Every structure is written in structure tokens, then in C-alpha cells.
Amino acid sequence: MFGDMISNEEVKSFLQNEIKMGKKSGTYLFHGERGSELMEFTLAFAKALNCSEEPLDFCGRCDVCLRIDSGNYPDVEVVEDPTGIKISQVRELIYKASSSSYEGRKKVFILKDVENLRAEAANALLKIIEEPGAGTFFILTSHSLNIIPTIISRCTAVHIKKKSPEEMGVTSEEYEFFFGDVGEIERYKKSDIDLSHPVSYGDIGEHIKNYVKDGDIESRVKIQKSLRDFMGNRKFLEDIEKIYFAEEIYRGSRDRNIAEGIMYEGILLNNDLSKTERLLYIKGMLRFPVNLQLALKMFFSEI
Incomplete structure (x- = not known):
């Protein structure tokens, strides 16, 4: 549930309000520094849009939430490419976005690291994110705003801040060693590594x-x-x-x-x-x- 997530209270309130408003479609840009919880909030929003148990939130326990977490929910798709999302991937995305929902709920397409979009892919993407079809949501993620302005202008920007050392339960020195990267800090906390060696x-x-x-x-x-x-x-x-x-x-x-x-x-x-x-x-x-x-x-x- 959103209430169980630590940090970014304003973001949680905003996302819950978006669901409360009953939006039929939308395009969002989740952005934040490296180490911020972009995917945690992205998947939380995708679950909240589709959860079968909590109408204005997500339960994290139902079949829908569990399948989204495991990457096995057909109406939530993550598109990524370390070298930059290509036009062929965007064309496939456009085809899927125009198709009916598999589960009869919301279709959510998550495009990771859109700052690395190839130029031709970015131009093709503009057409579909400007006016998503009913029941279709696009969530773009980026670690910077070095994105072509026409894409930014078509998105609702959501800034995800890093957790603080206090929220992570570590010292300032430990936090700075990992540059505030939430994932790495969590892994470190489970180890007995001496950072001073x-x-x-x-x-x-x-x-x-x-x-x-x-x-x-x-x-x-x-x-x-x-x-x-x-x-x-x-x-x-x-x-x-x-x-x-x-x-x-x-x-x-x-x-x-x-x-x-x-x-x-x-x-x-x-x-x-x-x-x-x-x-x-x-x-x-x-x-x-x-x-x-x-x-x-x-x-x-x-x-």
C-alpha cells in the first residue's frame, strides 16, 4: 500500500488523487536522480490502477499485484533497452496500445530511461503518448530531464526524491558512500561489510x-x-x-x-x-x- 512506502509523501498523495479522479488514460514522466525509487513508485502506480482489492490504493497481496511484481501481468509491460529504446520497439508498443486489455482492466506501458531514446523512436512515441486510448496509461522513467521538450510537454512530470539517511536507517557516511542508492544500501544493510577497509x-x-x-x-x-x-x-x-x-x-x-x-x-x-x-x-x-x-x-x- 502507498502508506507502507517510505518517503515522497507528496508523490503518494498525488498518485492516489489521480486514481480518485477516475482518469481513463494518462501519460506520466517519473524522474529522479540515480538511486531514487523510480521503479518502486512506477510499479506501485501500475498496481493501484489495476488492484482488485483496494479501489484507491493497492494491496500488494492479490493475484493482480503479485503478478505485476513478478512481471507476469499481461496488461503491464516494461519496455527497456540499455542502448536506447528503438523505433521497432515503439511500433510494437503502438500496436499493443491499440489492442484490447487482456484482463479487462488498465493497460500500463512503462518505458525506462527515456533520456536514451533514439531520435526516430522519440518521434514515433510522440503520436501515441499525446492522446492515449481509454484505459491506457504510459509511464516514462528517466534519471535526468535531458529529454526532447516535445516529450516532456506531453507528460505529467512526477519528481521522485531519494530517501534520506534517516529514512534508510544508515549514517550519513554510509549513505554518501552509496550516493544514496536505495537498492545498494538495502543490500549493504543485510551484509557485514566494513566500508572503512x-x-x-x-x-x-x-x-x-x-x-x-x-x-x-x-x-x-x-x-x-x-x-x-x-x-x-x-x-x-x-x-x-x-x-x-x-x-x-x-x-x-x-x-x-x-x-x-x-x-x-x-x-x-x-x-x-x-x-x-x-x-x-x-x-x-x-x-x-x-x-x-x-x-x-x-x-x-x-x-
């Missing part, structure tokens, strides 16, 4: 490999510690050592999302604001088919 930047490649293999929070923490060690020592490192660090990241994984995430955290840890614009530009290059190895070398040579 240092890790060398030279081992980041091995930690990335382990994380890709197992996805465990300990490897994730070691990646973060390696990055912090590099950032703390970068002014004393030769160019060749910075390039080595970039090579180790590339050796650990050639997944562009992992590289982009490490770059993003490097920018957050960077205290030289004069470099921020340039670093953001290099990170943004990963949205295009550039050489990942070269982009990593450029980024960590300049940071």
Missing part, C-alpha cells in the same frame, strides 16, 4: 569481473573503494597510471552501462568543477557507437 585502485578490473559474474554487494563495494582510491590519489599519478586504471576497467567488463556508471560516480567524486562539463561530455559519448576503451582512457586521463 581500503582497496587499491589497481585491482578494480578483478572486482568488476567478480561483480559481473556474481552481482554481489561485496564486489560492488570493492569497485567503489577502488574508484575512491584512484580519485584520492589521481593528482599524484602519472598519465600512464591513469591509462592503466582505464584499461583495468575495460578488462573487467566491456559493458557500456558499467563503464558509464563508473564514470558517473567519478564525476560525483570529482571536486574540480572546471572539469565537470568536459567529463560529462565524454560520458555522454557512450550513448553513441564510440570506442569504449578510448573513451575510458580519455575520461580518466582528464579527470
Whole structure:
């Protein structure tokens, strides 16, 4: 139920009011920093629109809520693509949106990370989100508002804020270590990891490999510690050592999302604001088919 969700009281009230108004359709843009609970609120809204037990809320226990949580409810579909949602996916979405509901309730289409939409996909999407058919809802999610204005103008924007350290039940130091990422903090709280134990930047490649293999929070923490060690020592490192660090990241994984995430955290840890614009530009290059190895070398040579 909305009442069981911690944080974002204004958002919960707004979403409940949207349901109370009995809207037949709608298009929403849920946006917030990385680590904010975009999908938790998105799925909560999808459940509230379809729950069979709570007319102005969701119960979290009925067959509908449980199937939405497990991804097995046919009228709630999540569309995502790490490289950016493509026009073929949007065309399929348009076809499904024009079809009848499987369960006789609301159809909800969730499009993740719309800041990465391909241009042709964004143009095709505009036509369907402007006037959704009766019983059809679109929820777009984004970690930034770097989205074409015509899409933003067709959406009701909903800003999801991160939970505070107090709401998460952790210290400020623990919260800042994970940049307020709710998911990672929850995993950390279930572990006995010592955040104060240092890790060398030279081992980041091995930690990335382990994380890709197992996805465990300990490897994730070691990646973060390696990055912090590099950032703390970068002014004393030769160019060749910075390039080595970039090579180790590339050796650990050639997944562009992992590289982009490490770059993003490097920018957050960077205290030289004069470099921020340039670093953001290099990170943004990963949205295009550039050489990942070269982009990593450029980024960590300049940071």
C-alpha cells in the first residue's frame, strides 16, 4: 500500500488523487536522480490502477499485484533497452496500445530511461503518448530531464526524491558512500561489510569481473573503494597510471552501462568543477557507437 512506502509523501498523495479522479488514460514522466525509487513508485502506480482489492490504493497481496511484481501481468509491460529504446520497439508498443486489455482492466506501458531514446523512436512515441486510448496509461522513467521538450510537454512530470539517511536507517557516511542508492544500501544493510577497509585502485578490473559474474554487494563495494582510491590519489599519478586504471576497467567488463556508471560516480567524486562539463561530455559519448576503451582512457586521463 502507498502508506507502507517510505518517503515522497507528496508523490503518494498525488498518485492516489489521480486514481480518485477516475482518469481513463494518462501519460506520466517519473524522474529522479540515480538511486531514487523510480521503479518502486512506477510499479506501485501500475498496481493501484489495476488492484482488485483496494479501489484507491493497492494491496500488494492479490493475484493482480503479485503478478505485476513478478512481471507476469499481461496488461503491464516494461519496455527497456540499455542502448536506447528503438523505433521497432515503439511500433510494437503502438500496436499493443491499440489492442484490447487482456484482463479487462488498465493497460500500463512503462518505458525506462527515456533520456536514451533514439531520435526516430522519440518521434514515433510522440503520436501515441499525446492522446492515449481509454484505459491506457504510459509511464516514462528517466534519471535526468535531458529529454526532447516535445516529450516532456506531453507528460505529467512526477519528481521522485531519494530517501534520506534517516529514512534508510544508515549514517550519513554510509549513505554518501552509496550516493544514496536505495537498492545498494538495502543490500549493504543485510551484509557485514566494513566500508572503512581500503582497496587499491589497481585491482578494480578483478572486482568488476567478480561483480559481473556474481552481482554481489561485496564486489560492488570493492569497485567503489577502488574508484575512491584512484580519485584520492589521481593528482599524484602519472598519465600512464591513469591509462592503466582505464584499461583495468575495460578488462573487467566491456559493458557500456558499467563503464558509464563508473564514470558517473567519478564525476560525483570529482571536486574540480572546471572539469565537470568536459567529463560529462565524454560520458555522454557512450550513448553513441564510440570506442569504449578510448573513451575510458580519455575520461580518466582528464579527470
